[in-house]
Amino acid sequence: MPYVTTLKIFRRVYELGNMSAAARDQRVSPAVASSRMAELENHLGVRLFNRTTRSLAPTEHGRLFYEGSGKILDAIEEAEAAIADHAKSPRGSIYVAAPLGIGRRFIAPAVPDFKDSYPNTDVRLRMSDRKIDLTAEGLDIMFFLGTPADSTHRVRTIAECPRILCAAPSYIAAHGMPQNGADLIADKHACLLLRYPGATEFQWSLQTAGHTKSYPVTGPFESDDGDVLTEWALAGHGIINKPLFEVASHLADGTLIEVATETPPTPVFLGCLYPHKKHQDPKIRLFIDHMVARCKDVLAKA
Helix, strand or coil: CHHHHHHHHHHHHHHHCCHHHHHHHCCCCHHHHHHHHHHHHHHHCCCCEEECCCCEEECHHHHHHHHHHHHHHHHHHHHHHHHHHHHCCCCEEEEEEECHHHHHHHHHHHHHHHHHHCCCEEEEEEECCCCCCCCCCCCCEEEEEECCCCCCCEEEEEEEECEEEEECHHHHHHHCCCCCHHHHHHCCCCECEECCCCCCCCCEEEEECCEEEEECCCCCCEECCHHHHHHHHHCCCCEEEEEHHHHHHHHHHCCCEECCCCCCECCEEEEEEECHHHCCCHHHHHHHHHHHHHHHHHHHHC
């Protein structure tokens, strides 16, 4: 189905704004992607993108065709999904995003089992702690740890996850044991922060007597990779605010110790978002069910 493939490439070029990135995403060479876009423009008789040496920007015709092509592909996908559901053989690619920690611990290890069960599916997993736009990036499912801000998508809550403040014994020996959030501020403790465009950890929400309070913590180290923060904490460089399941083994062996126990962090939710239109797609339903079971199993053993 060359034209359908061309439409898919066009939409990824539009969404990613880069021919090479779109080609990698669609598993074709940049030359093939560029040739398909030229053929599409010749077929339509209009320019879809304004090209510079560094970027691609959609024209007005490109924006109109993006909207229309989405309806075409959605209709094809729905028809294929209905056949797959009837035949009990889901097929097609599933585009999934997850935070690094969640992806490494829960999602990635369970992908091969899903593929074994449903060999006609392909899973495209992207892991990042940055803020991700489900629609703009053409994703089917996005796992999250926190509170989803976008209510226009369907939400599947998996579990409520307690969080904990902790640090290495060497840090506590050097800087003292904070008892609460006020100590974190007053004693200028080094708090290790997860920061990236759109990050929310510029303040830590801690539970005080009867209510939640935000504390504007600071520290000399920050990263957009949560596992890097854990490594820094283990090396004695500061305090981390982490879901309990991520640091349970370190607490058990004493390489990390809970701090500020009078004001524990507010819990976060583990769950996933997916577009309403994907609800009837059997491969999406099966993938989510598979991952929910996997997540709950891992959390129960943490």
